[in-house]
Amino acid sequence: MVKQFLSLEWKAFFRSPAFGTNLALKILMVFGALMMVLYLGGAGVGLYFILEKADLEPFSTVNTFVIYYLVGDLILRYVGQKMPVVNIKPLLLLPFKKTKIVKFALGKTVLAFWNWMHAFFFIPFSIVLLAKGFNPLGVIAWHLAMFCFIYANNFINVFLNDKLWLVFSVGALFAALGFAQYYGYFDITAFTQPFFQGLYEYMWPVIFPIALLVTVATIAFKYFLARLYLDAGLAKKVSEASGGDLGWLDRFGKQSTFLKNDIRLIMRNKRSKTTVFMSVMFLFYGLLFFTGAVEVYDGPFWKMFAAVFVSGGFLFSFGQFVPSWDSAYYPLMMTQNIAYKDYLKSKWLLLVIATFFSAILCIPYIYFGWDVLIAVLVGAIFNMGINAHLVLLGGAYIKTPIDLQSGKKAFGDKSSFNLKTLLVSLPKMLGPMALYAIGHFTVGPTLGYALVAIVGLIGFAFRDKVFDQIIKIYKTEKYKTLAAYKQTK
Amino acid sequence: MITVHNLSKSYNGVTVLNLEGFEIPKGQSFGLVGNNGAGKTTLFSCLLDLIQPSTGYIENGGVKVNESEDWKTHTASFIDESFLIGYLTPEEYFYFIGDLRGENKADVDALLANFEDFFNDEIIGKRKYLRDLSKGNQKKVGIVATLIGSPDVIILDEPFANLDPTTQIRLKGIIKKMASDREVTVLVSSHDLQHVTEVCERIVVLEKGTLVKDIITSPATLKDLEAYFAGNELVVE
Numbered sequence: 001m002v003k004q005f006l007s008l009e010w011k012a013f014f015r016s017p018a019f020g021t022n023l024a025l026k027i028l029m030v031f032g033a034l035m036m037v038l039y040l041g042g043a044g045v046g047l048y049f050i051l052e053k054a055d056l057e058p059f060s061t062v063n064t065f066v067i068y069y070l071v072g073d074l075i076l077r078y079v080g081q082k083m084p085v086v087n088i089k090p091l092l093l094l095p096f097k098k099t100k101i102v103k104f105a106l107g108k109t110v111l112a113f114w115n116w117m118h119a120f121f122f123i124p125f126s127i128v129l130l131a132k133g134f135n136p137l138g139v140i141a142w143h144l145a146m147f148c149f150i151y152a153n154n155f156i157n158v159f160l161n162d163k164l165w166l167v168f169s170v171g172a173l174f175a176a177l178g179f180a181q182y183y184g185y186f187d188i189t190a191f192t193q194p195f196f197q198g199l200y201e202y203m204w205p206v207i208f209p210i211a212l213l214v215t216v217a218t219i220a221f222k223y224f225l226a227r228l229y230l231d232a233g234l235a236k237k238v239s240e241a242s243g244g245d246l247g248w249l250d251r252f253g254k255q256s257t258f259l260k261n262d263i264r265l266i267m268r269n270k271r272s273k274t275t276v277f278m279s280v281m282f283l284f285y286g287l288l289f290f291t292g293a294v295e296v297y298d299g300p301f302w303k304m305f306a307a308v309f310v311s312g313g314f315l316f317s318f319g320q321f322v323p324s325w326d327s328a329y330y331p332l333m334m335t336q337n338i339a340y341k342d343y344l345k346s347k348w349l350l351l352v353i354a355t356f357f358s359a360i361l362c363i364p365y366i367y368f369g370w371d372v373l374i375a376v377l378v379g380a381i382f383n384m385g386i387n388a389h390l391v392l393l394g395g396a397y398i399k400t401p402i403d404l405q406s407g408k409k410a411f412g413d414k415s416s417f418n419l420k421t422l423l424v425s426l427p428k429m430l431g432p433m434a435l436y437a438i439g440h441f442t443v444g445p446t447l448g449y450a451l452v453a454i455v456g457l458i459g460f461a462f463r464d465k466v467f468d469q470i471i472k473i474y475k476t477e478k479y480k481t482l483a484a485y486k487q488t489k
Numbered sequence: 490m491i492t493v494h495n496l497s498k499s500y501n502g503v504t505v506l507n508l509e510g511f512e513i514p515k516g517q518s519f520g521l522v523g524n525n526g527a528g529k530t531t532l533f534s535c536l537l538d539l540i541q542p543s544t545g546y547i548e549n550g551g552v553k554v555n556e557s558e559d560w561k562t563h564t565a566s567f568i569d570e571s572f573l574i575g576y577l578t579p580e581e582y583f584y585f586i587g588d589l590r591g592e593n594k595a596d597v598d599a600l601l602a603n604f605e606d607f608f609n610d611e612i613i614g615k616r617k618y619l620r621d622l623s624k625g626n627q628k629k630v631g632i633v634a635t636l637i638g639s640p641d642v643i644i645l646d647e648p649f650a651n652l653d654p655t656t657q658i659r660l661k662g663i664i665k666k667m668a669s670d671r672e673v674t675v676l677v678s679s680h681d682l683q684h685v686t687e688v689c690e691r692i693v694v695l696e697k698g699t700l701v702k703d704i705i706t707s708p709a710t711l712k713d714l715e716a717y718f719a720g721n722e723l724v725v726e
Binding site for chain 1: 577
């Protein structure tokens with residue numbers, strides 16, 4: 001029976017429409033995974049010596065921070081690890097025992113990269129411990145405990161799925177604890193460190209993680225089994241319509257029709273909500289630069305880079321997928337009496353309004369000096385004047401349908417991977433950086449800012465020209481786009 | 490109103506549609522029947538400029554659909570759920586289509602008032618998104634939306650499929666009423682021979698992409714079509 005499951009999985013993987021077309025992405029993902037393995041492996045081998053050099057007791061330091069590692073892993077999993085619900089519906093009617101289906105689905109998660117990537121850290125690290133003369137039995141107990149915790153995370157993620165608030169609160173709690181520890185108010189690790197250390201010293205506490213793993217796995221199994229009905233875990237969620245008639249948007253004239261739709265699209269779909277959430281996160285991106293937290297970002301033109309990013313979160317994350325947001329009903333749009341120009345203008349308006357508000361929200365950056373605020377505002381002008389066009393231009397080449405109802409994949413979607421889009425996106429960042437650098441190194445920062453702002457303003461003047469160009473692309477690519485949007489995921 | 494000229498469509502050398510040409514005069518109610526794969530949806534997709542024909546072209550209201558977009562102002566269509574916007578409520582969707590067709594809310598509301606029976610109190614005022622409606626109700630919304638803005642050409646692909654018997658009968662009434670209007674050209678495809686012979690004045694049968702019958706509906710048509718489709722019936726003993 002397992003053989004049949006495996007053969008189904010094999011076919012599902014190799015026959016998915018995304019498979020052939022996105023080889024480049026697959027390679028990139030493999031590359032990313034390799035980097036991860038290298039980092040973790042490097043840390044596994046080197047961490048002990050690094051900590052030793054820093055005059056810390058390596059093993060107990062690791063035991064101090066391992067709690068953050070585990071919680072971080074859980075949150076990352078929630079964001080990234082996919083749930084094994086695929087292909088279950090058709091199996092329900094076939095003569096498989098339900099427990100078998102659940103076991104297989106859960107078994108699949110056990111094999112996920114999310115679990116075994118940690119081995120690249122823990123195995124070398126344990127070997128180093130042994131080499132350094134730590135008690136072998138204790139190291140094995142500790143290692144086993146870590147293994148149990150990682151797998152417990154795996155199963156927790158199964159029934160955590162959809163409990164966004166819980167994950168957020170755990171994340172917020174631990175962020176707060178981290179701060180509290182950093183500033184010396186309260187140290188959670190004072191309680192957790194002895195436990196993790198005790199795993200090595202007394203060995204017998206290893207039964208706790210083992211018990212945890214067994215409990216959590218059982219809960220996950222039961223949770224899954226109980227929801228194996230079309231009206232429970234496999235059900236589509238029905239939500240009540242919300243939001244008013246948005247009449248206040250009528251002032252935008254012809255564009256208001258589309259603007260209303262876009263606002264509803266953003267408010268009512270999981271995928272777009274995630275995008276908006278991300279663009280809010282972008283607002284904080286500047287902290288990395290302006291606080292000097294990351295050294296490589298200290299060059300003068302990096303300030304411009306940050307400024308463009310900070311106000312452009314929505315512009316980049318939402319804008320790059322125009323018109324794919326409308327992919328589900330693209331045939332409707334193509335047969336209705338729609339002027340492309342109005343359609344584009346409404347998207348443009350949305351991007352500009354969002355960028356404007358982001359810029360206003362960025363005003364607190366004045367804390368880091370006038371200089372920083374000016375950089376952010378100038379970056380916003382460039383975003384509105386030039387980048388809004390470029391983003392729409394790049395989007396015209398994107399032909400991957402967006403599944404509005406799925407929240408996943410918002411981080412680094414394959415559709416953003418396309419040589420043409422990449423070429424169009426380069427100037428979005430490099431442009432303002434280069435302009436600023438020219439001004440900065442000839443006359444001074446003032447000219448740098450002025451240049452960026454002026455080019456941004458000039459961009460406004462060419463809006464209609466750019467739109468004509470985009471419309472041309474839309475028209476020539478129409479049939480290809482329609483055909484591509486038809487292919488579901 | 491609509492003229493098909495030497496239209497063909499092939500994918501990788503396989504011809505799925507090959508029509509010498511025919512004309513649909515203004516005001517005619519035109520039925521398209523044929524088995525799966527006969528090319529009905531392909532023909533409609535060509536007519537709506539959603540796919541490019543391999544050869545030939547279609548004219549709608551005097552314009553070639555793949556060259557000018559002027560036909561969009563007088564043509565309304567419902568092919569499948571990709572013509573619906575899932576995250577809107579039915580009302581919002583109707584108003585959206587109304588906006589695109591130059592009708593204000595009051596116009597749309599006046600039109601919708603005629604369809605209270607048809608909607609069976611399951612669509613208006615329910616605060617549900619289109620994506621959460623049943624397939625049948627989605628279809629009702631799509632069909633009624635084609636009537637907004639009094640278009641001259643209405644194209645419906647398989648309008649009777651997925652509908653309950655009561656709704657099928659009501660829909661027949663609606664299409665008959667549209668068809669009786671000499672200004673409106675209605676194109677309907679269907680697998681249901683009885684329905685299509687009841688509502689259409691003219692019926693074209695496609696088989697494997699070619700036109701095999703083009704008949705003006707008469708009382709004998711249903712029998713005629715049934716005989717045709719039963720033609721190579723397997724006798725099961």
